[in-house]
Amino acid sequence: MQPLSTQERKKPTPVLLPSRWRRIGLWITGCMLLGGLLAVGAGAVWVSTLDISKLEHPLPEPTLIMDRNAQPASQLSSSRIEPVPLMQIPLELRNAVIAVEDRRFYEHSGVDLWSITRALWRDLRTGEMKEGGSTLTQQLAKNLFLQSDKTVSRKLKEAAYALKINMTYSKDEILELYLNSIYFGEGRWGVQGAAQEYFAKPVSQLNLVESALLAALPKAPTTYSPAKNKDKALERRNLVLSLMKEQQFITTAAYTQAIAKPIVLQQQNEESLKGKYPSYVDYVIEEAAELYGFTEEQILTSGLRIYTDLDPLVQQTTEEVYGLQSLFPESRTDQMIQSGAVIMDHRTGGIRALIGTRGPQIYRGFNHATQLRRQPGSSFKPLAVYGPALERGYSWSSALYDGKLDIGGYRPKDWDGQTRGQVTLKEAILRSWNIPAVWLLNEIGIEAGLDFVRRAGIPLTAADRSLSLALGGLSEGVSPLQMAQAYGGIANLGVMQKAHAILKITTKEGRTLVEAVPHSTVLTRPNVAYDLTLLLQEAVKSGTGTAAAIGRPAAGKTGTTQLPDTPEFSGIGANGAKDAWFVGFTPELTTAIWLGYDQTDRDHYLVTSGGAVPATLFNRIMSRVLRDVPVTPFPIPSASRNQPAAQASR
Missing domain, CATH: 3.40.710.10 (DD-peptidase/beta-lactamase superfamily)
Structure with missing residues (x-):
């Protein structure tokens, strides 16, 4: 017999498990695979049963009260939101929000696993549950369907709702819903209200710098409010612009030009239409219901245009005169002397x-x-x-x-x-x-x-x-x-x-x-x-x-x-x-x-x-x-x- 070579001597001898242990191992592996499949299946069933019908109803549109010159005089709404179609929202604003809030928005399935993994790792290291890793779809789900508590259970529900939303709506539809419902500070929800609040113009007229500032707000509307803290707002706005450049939404030249501009807020020249001329508007609601059969819900949510005989000069003058307390007798402290007045054109009845x-x-x-x-x-x-x-x-x-x-x-x-x-x-x-x-x-x-x-x-x-x-x-x-x-x-x-x-x-x-x-x-x-x-x-x-x-x-x-x-x-x-x-x-x-x-x-x-x-x-x-x-x-x-x-x- 020839002697074994050194390599042959060092070759390990395979150890064969008894057939009984092999069967147990295969059984455990099969159970794990089956359990995983069942968990995935159960999760899919759970996601499919989630009710997101709230999103199927269009956001209520405000009704405008028009004066006798056919100009908007007052606004009626049952909602804090004035929705606008996505196509009326500047592309720069859409890109700014995606750049700072959810750069992989058009790629993920409503839940960005990579972002969640990073956020969970950060939470485990700090020992605290903090916000982070949420996609725009998850933020939309949280705003509409969930409480704001910071728990693992809520995060799981948030992810499930996001998956259901992503399966039901297109990305553009989700982005439109998000931009119309997110909070921008100063009591304003939605991009239209925010544009009016900070720049006194409709959202469709915003430029790059203004769009970046609005995109900076949803993360912490109070902290970054330009009305309260311009320095922090400026810093956050410039971060948004930097991210837009990094993700190639804007050029380096546009970025350089934009960050050099200061924050300029514009107070509205006229007070908001909402809530103007309340007594007159109350009677308009009453007349629309009694004479024409409209319900109050229809009036408040259907985006109607109600043309009236209201004369802004006469109404404003009357309100100003009624604001002169010196013209009225002194009231008792527990009850004010009241008054009512009507001014009409007797030639038309208006x-x-x-x-x-x-x-x-x-x-x-x-x-x-x-x-x-x-x-x-x-x-x-x-x-x-x-x-x-x-x-x-x-x-x-x-x-x-x-x-x-x-x-x-x-x-x-x-x-x-x-x-x-x-x-x-x-x-x-x-x-x-x-x-x-x-x-x-x-x-x-x-x-x-x-x-x-x-x-x-x-x-x-x-x-x-x-x-x-x-x-x-x-x-x-x-x-x-x-x-x-x-x-x-x-x-x-x-x-x-x-x-x-x-x-x-x-x-x-x-x-x-x-x-x-x-x-x-x-x-x-x-x-x-x-x-x-x-x-x-x-x-x-x-x-x-x-x-x-x-x-x-x-x-x-x-x-x-x-x-x-x-x-x-x-x-x-x-x-x-x-x-x-x-x-x-x-x-x-x-x-x-x-x-x-x-x-x-x-x-x-x-x-x-x-x-x-x-x-x-x-x-x-x-x-x-x-x-x-x-x-x-x-x-x-x-x-x-x-x-x-x-x-x-x-």
Whole structure:
């Protein structure tokens, strides 16, 4: 036998495992493979069952309220987000976000395993669970479906949701959803809101430097907010630009030019449309629902364009006047004296301005201009008494009784406690005396007064069939809107246009959904309306409404409702009032103003009258609104050009 070589001697002898151990090893390996497959299968089933239907619903689009010039005046939305299509978002902004937040966005399956591995290794080394490694898809999932707790369980759910989203949507769709929902600081979600907040322009107009700054914010919106810390914001912005250069989204030259530019923020020249003109907008919502059948959800989420008769000059002026606290009586500390006002174009019925409350504006709060129902006092006399009397041949010089009066137990008194025996109709309306008005209504018949009031669009009840109608003693009361519409019929030569805010409602694309149809009714004959206008003009010139005089044609009537004659108000007497009104008009506009407490009691009542605060408010508003409008007289009806009926005698 030949001796073994050195190499042959060193060759290891294989050790064969018994067949039993081989079988065990194979069994364990098979179990592990099977377990892995089952785990993967279970994970796939779990991912497939996740509900991401929230993403299937388009983000609610804000509705715009358009003014009478077809310009945006206010914005309505149920969402904090104003979504924009991806194609309206500059490519530079999209690339900036990808560069800093998820450079492999278009390559991974919603979860970037390499980034997660690095993040987990960092967490294990530090012993803390920190954010990191999340893709844009994971961030989207976290924002929409998960809590912000930093646990392994939440990270697993985040990854699962991201996988499901990635399987359901294209990368561009995911990027659009992300950019429209991420938080950018200063109370702004989505790139459109952020662009408006920091640069006062739509996102589509952003340049490279501005885009990089927005992309810098989602990681830590408060820390990097340019409004709070420009130095940190600048550092972070330049990092974004550096990453864009590194990933070849921009050239070296563009990078060098961009980092040399400072951060320049632009305050919006005008306040945000959202929340503007709340009282007017509240009524627009009410009108859209009641007249045209829209639900509030449709109004808030459908991206409608609601064209209205709102006049920004008139509305803004009215709001500014209402902001002058010195014009109002001092309120008690626990309750503010409230007020409501409506200004309308009596020629069309279009509501030009509306104030629903004083103090803090509450969305869909109580609107004193439209929802209030209070007794109108003497401002009701032209409708219940003097209008129907003129229709029946009475004139300015007609003699009216002014003495002690008791009609079936009803004993009216004049505000000054005096009687004059006999006065003319003109004197009675100028001085707002009560006894002549009640006597005259009794003479012409209560039905005559009720008929005129009904034609004026004022709802009545059976309880209103009494002589107290002459003094505005209505059982349910009226609103400033109803009074403005009624007086508008006088100002418009007897033709009353239905008051309205909405002209038409269209889709965002311009397709008309509904369009207002003008509606008018005949209140009275033109010559009667003109005579009543001249009487009310005299009331402003030399009667109880002199505080409303504005140096140009104006007519109107004051109204003051006395406190109830009950033990609660004993001792206050004529020194207190419950409501104060002024309803008046010029050749251009009709205005109704109410003043009073929401809850009137012994500690909360007015010590003013309709001829004081409400008339002064009319003066301040109308003098500003009509400052640049040429002065014109009240129109004369053709039948009255030669001999106005007011000059006839009875």
